[in-house]
Amino acid sequence: MTALPDELQRELSGLLGEAWLTDPGERLAYAYDNSRRHAMPDAVALPRTREQVLALVRACRRHRVPVIARGRGTNTTGASVPVAGGVVVSFERMNRILEIRPGDRCAIVEPGVLNGDLQTALKSHGLFWPPDPTSAAFSTVGGNLACNAGGPRAVKYGASRDNVLAVTAVTGAGELIVCGTATTKGSTGYDLHRLLVGSEGTLALIVEASLRLTPAAPARAALRAIYRDVSAAAQAVARLMAQPVTPSMLEFMDARAVQLARDFGGADLPAEAGALLMIEADGDAQTLPHSIDALKRAAQGDGLISLDDASDEAARERLWAARKALSPSLRTLAPGKINEDVVVPVSRIPELVDGVQALAREFDLPIVCFGHAGNGNLHVNLLYDPADDAQSERAHAAMSRVFALALALGGTLSGEHGIGLAKREFMPQAVDAATLALMRQLKQVFDPDGILNPGKLLPDP
Amino acid sequence: MTALPDELQRELSGLLGEAWLTDPGERLAYAYDNSRRHAMPDAVALPRTREQVLALVRACRRHRVPVIARGRGTNTTGASVPVAGGVVVSFERMNRILEIRPGDRCAIVEPGVLNGDLQTALKSHGLFWPPDPTSAAFSTVGGNLACNAGGPRAVKYGASRDNVLAVTAVTGAGELIVCGTATTKGSTGYDLHRLLVGSEGTLALIVEASLRLTPAAPARAALRAIYRDVSAAAQAVARLMAQPVTPSMLEFMDARAVQLARDFGGADLPAEAGALLMIEADGDAQTLPHSIDALKRAAQGDGLISLDDASDEAARERLWAARKALSPSLRTLAPGKINEDVVVPVSRIPELVDGVQALAREFDLPIVCFGHAGNGNLHVNLLYDPADDAQSERAHAAMSRVFALALALGGTLSGEHGIGLAKREFMPQAVDAATLALMRQLKQVFDPDGILNPGKLLPDP
Numbered sequence: 066m067t068a069l070p071d072e073l074q075r076e077l078s079g080l081l082g083e084a085w086l087t088d089p090g091e092r093l094a095y096a097y098d099n100s101r102r103h104a105m106p107d108a109v110a111l112p113r114t115r116e117q118v119l120a121l122v123r124a125c126r127r128h129r130v131p132v133i134a135r136g137r138g139t140n141t142t143g144a145s146v147p148v149a150g151g152v153v154v155s156f157e158r159m160n161r162i163l164e165i166r167p168g169d170r171c172a173i174v175e176p177g178v179l180n181g182d183l184q185t186a187l188k189s190h191g192l193f194w195p196p197d198p199t200s201a202a203f204s205t206v207g208g209n210l211a212c213n214a215g216g217p218r219a220v221k222y223g224a225s226r227d228n229v230l231a232v233t234a235v236t237g238a239g240e241l242i243v244c245g246t247a248t249t250k251g252s253t254g255y256d257l258h259r260l261l262v263g264s265e266g267t268l269a270l271i272v273e274a275s276l277r278l279t280p281a282a283p284a285r286a287a288l289r290a291i292y293r294d295v296s297a298a299a300q301a302v303a304r305l306m307a308q309p310v311t312p313s314m315l316e317f318m319d320a321r322a323v324q325l326a327r328d329f330g331g332a333d334l335p336a337e338a339g340a341l342l343m344i345e346a347d348g349d350a351q352t353l354p355h356s357i358d359a360l361k362r363a364a365q366g367d368g369l370i371s372l373d374d375a376s377d378e379a380a381r382e383r384l385w386a387a388r389k390a391l392s393p394s395l396r397t398l399a400p401g402k403i404n405e406d407v408v409v410p411v412s413r414i415p416e417l418v419d420g421v422q423a424l425a426r427e428f429d430l431p432i433v434c435f436g437h438a439g440n441g442n443l444h445v446n447l448l449y450d451p452a453d454d455a456q457s458e459r460a461h462a463a464m465s466r467v468f469a470l471a472l473a474l475g476g477t478l479s480g481e482h483g484i485g486l487a488k489r490e491f492m493p494q495a496v497d498a499a500t501l502a503l504m505r506q507l508k509q510v511f512d513p514d515g516i517l518n519p520g521k522l523l524p525d526p
Numbered sequence: 527m528t529a530l531p532d533e534l535q536r537e538l539s540g541l542l543g544e545a546w547l548t549d550p551g552e553r554l555a556y557a558y559d560n561s562r563r564h565a566m567p568d569a570v571a572l573p574r575t576r577e578q579v580l581a582l583v584r585a586c587r588r589h590r591v592p593v594i595a596r597g598r599g600t601n602t603t604g605a606s607v608p609v610a611g612g613v614v615v616s617f618e619r620m621n622r623i624l625e626i627r628p629g630d631r632c633a634i635v636e637p638g639v640l641n642g643d644l645q646t647a648l649k650s651h652g653l654f655w656p657p658d659p660t661s662a663a664f665s666t667v668g669g670n671l672a673c674n675a676g677g678p679r680a681v682k683y684g685a686s687r688d689n690v691l692a693v694t695a696v697t698g699a700g701e702l703i704v705c706g707t708a709t710t711k712g713s714t715g716y717d718l719h720r721l722l723v724g725s726e727g728t729l730a731l732i733v734e735a736s737l738r739l740t741p742a743a744p745a746r747a748a749l750r751a752i753y754r755d756v757s758a759a760a761q762a763v764a765r766l767m768a769q770p771v772t773p774s775m776l777e778f779m780d781a782r783a784v785q786l787a788r789d790f791g792g793a794d795l796p797a798e799a800g801a802l803l804m805i806e807a808d809g810d811a812q813t814l815p816h817s818i819d820a821l822k823r824a825a826q827g828d829g830l831i832s833l834d835d836a837s838d839e840a841a842r843e844r845l846w847a848a849r850k851a852l853s854p855s856l857r858t859l860a861p862g863k864i865n866e867d868v869v870v871p872v873s874r875i876p877e878l879v880d881g882v883q884a885l886a887r888e889f890d891l892p893i894v895c896f897g898h899a900g901n902g903n904l905h906v907n908l909l910y911d912p913a914d915d916a917q918s919e920r921a922h923a924a925m926s927r928v929f930a931l932a933l934a935l936g937g938t939l940s941g942e943h944g945i946g947l948a949k950r951e952f953m954p955q956a957v958d959a960a961t962l963a964l965m966r967q968l969k970q971v972f973d974p975d976g977i978l979n980p981g982k983l984l985p986d987p
Contacts, residue, residue, distance in 0.1 A: 168767060191768065243961055248938060250676055250941035250942060252942055252944045253957070254957055255721060255724070257721075263716070268716075303628070309741040309742065309809070410630040410709055411629055439710075475707065475708055476709055480712060481713055488714075500705060502701075508716075510968060523715075
């Protein structure tokens with residue numbers, strides 16, 4: 066049934082009982098992620114305790130068998146696909162919220178809790194955990210930490226790495242480590258917990274996390290600003306980010322995205338729109354109108370076509386409809402999509418978008434840009450027909466040039482999706498040789514036999 | 527003149543010219559820090575470029591000579607005292623602000639720039655860099671990063687580690703590494719730049735940093751809340767931190783601190799004050815009154831004796847006078863002081879302060895607590911006569927118990943000062959054996975020959 070050594074198979078079957086899956090039908094459900102890549106694991110473990118995780122990693126290390134941590138497989142980079150076989154450790158049964166401490170702005174959780182379930186539990190305390198990826202309803206906190214997930218709120222409240230106080234984890238060496246303390250300040254030795262965030266299960270398996278919480282603002286309000294061109298919108302983004310009222314969301318759509326939202330999503334948008342910003346503020350009923358006024362002032366400037374506000378939730382929903390109409394409408398352009406999430410300094414957004422549109426012309430493929438403008442984190446959606454070999458080849462060549470462009474503008478490969486399989490071949494362009502060599506040495510310290518998520522994040526030497 | 531090998535001495539003298547100091551009188555100025563500890567370096571280098579730093583570290587590595595990075599020596603832990611001799615690298619000539627990019631909320635600086643000089647340069651852009659240690663006017667950004675400096679503003683704006691986007695550094699292996707990008711989001715490989723922050727020059731020498739800036743609020747206002755006892759004040763801190771208006775400062779003084787401020791500082795404070803909170807909000811003229819109202823509501827509760835606000839700067843200064851009167855008045859109690867900066871979860875502040883006062887009685891020495899309540903980061907000031915051997919012994923025994931108490935309450939040894947020499951013997955109590963072993967292995971990767979700041983942060987094996 067499986068390629069695992071008999072001795073390991075017996076040991077882990079004994080350790081985990083019915084939580085040790087080897088049936089091909091059961092394993093199949095753990096073979097893919099949202100990258101649409103696929104590779105069968107030799108077995109799947111559903112541990113309930115950190116002791117089980119520790120015993121499992123130690124056993125797998127003895128047999129040099131890969132161990133691949135898994136939340137719910139919503140990531141887009143292939144990071145949870147077991148390309149080298151081995152044991153997938155799904156944290157779906159380690160999904161408890163262990164403690165919520167409102168006065169400490171802290172929650173202690175197991176890695177398998179769903180982001181959305183955590184938010185629901187926090188709501189009655191008036192608190193939230195800032196990371197809000199699109200997948201929040203069905204992605205886990207552990208998965209969010211593994212790829213340093215962000216989302217629209219990150220512009221004001223930070224991404225996963227900014228919102229974790231401490232983690233307990235099992236290294237590839239089979240050691241249980243406790244990194245950080247559940248306090249909002251700390252200067253006691255090396256900062257290991259932020260190092261584990263974004264490491265995509267290649268250094269250690271997180272078995273518990275102390276999360277930094279934020280009090281929820283009781284109200285929010287939105288603005289929709291339409292500009293003549295990307296440059297005018299990007300200048301507005303810089304003005305918005307240079308004044309004291311930080312927007313709680315600051316989302317961008319380029320001309321093609323606006324066109325799609327209008328033509329296919331039925332959004333009410335003028336034909337001359339060259340770029341659109343969705344701007345949100347949050348606060349209490351007393352301060353919110355003043356915050357919106359400050360954002361309105363900053364949004365105004367050369368190239369502004371229209372500025373609409375949405376003071377109530379219904380009006381806000383209508384404004385967001387334009388953005389939400391986007392993803393489904395992309396499929397009308399082509400059956401295949403490569404969606405990457407490059408990041409550049411905010412001031413370089415116009416060059417990024419202009420450069421991307423030049424690549425769209427050069428490679429004769431539609432590319433649609435939208436995303437988190439306040440962080441310079443744009444989702445570059447390249448559309449093509451995967452059944453057409455020539456188009457596929459052009460699509461991958463164009464995306465390689467998009468990465469090169471983001472790097473040339475002082476940016477990097479990923480803002481919130483991570484590297485996984487999809488971008489690891491580009492790592493040597495993003496990270497210089499000495500730093501990459503150091504990353505390999507760190508990996509070696511945490512995981513001396515290279516059993517944790519092999520083939521991910523770091524390129525082949 | 528120096529114990530350095532002749533060959534190294536010739537090479538570095540040739541590299542640095544007049545920026546290579548070996549005269550004992552000149553070296554003496556680099557032998558101490560604010561811990562009042564003292565050890566003579568064999569030489570002092572004042573590099574102007576990263577290339578000089580790189581060449582220096584490589585040369586010192588060949589000869590196994592210690593290299594000790596130094597800002598302005600304001601730290602309190604002995605972290606910049608060259609206890610093993612070697613070469614002190616003072617960054618006083620690498621003090622340029624290379625770039626300020628307001629729209630990107632980013633500044634690129636050399637490590638030797640003074641925190642205060644940076645703030646002055648940022649002011650005209652309406653921006654600031656959040657870390658504000660008491661030493662800000664004469665401490666360097668590089669030194670702030672080395673010990674993860676915080677200050678009162680950290681409760682709203684974060685400490686050094688939360689406010690750096692990227693660093694360029696020279697490792698102990700003599701490699702130039704570039705960690706992170708100057709963007710506010712990133713998920714491209716391992717997070718090395720936050721690992722270097724707080725590593726006290728034991729992993730690498732930072733030669734450039736990209737700092738995350740924050741727009742300055744145009745106005746601020748303060749409240750002074752006096753409570754019957756620490757428990758009532760701590761409950762108010764928890765209420766203040768659980769509502770959406772995060773104070774821009776939230777400082778605490780215990781009963782002894784209040785008494786000192788009254789008796790020696792001449793502050794106008796009632797005799798029955800058991801604890802005091804200084805609460806500040808910042809914002810614009812429109813929102814600030816609402817924010818102050820929200821903080822007033824949260825400050826009110828059982829045990830509140832008085833709540834005064836200071837709507838203008840003069841009134842604010844009077845409120846702060848009580849806090850500022852503290853440090854000089856401590857010297858009236860005893861000639862010697864041990865000032866440690868333990869941190870606990872906010873909800874455990876009452877237990878920490880009660881426990882510290884029990885230790886003061888047990889060891890018959892005054893202990894005064896004040897500090898950054900919103901982060902649970904208290905400065906525990908233990909007062910004694912260093913000329914009295916029995917008192918000195920009791921003082922150190924008591925401080926050891928203070929650390930044990932903070933750890934037992936789920937806290938840690940240091941919130942913002944770091945470990946240095948002063949606290950490294952306590953590291954095995956704060957960090958479990960497996961995690962400490964991993965820290966040693968990471969040190970080995972960055973600094974294979976152990977030349978960077980030997981004898982600091984990590985305890986002897």
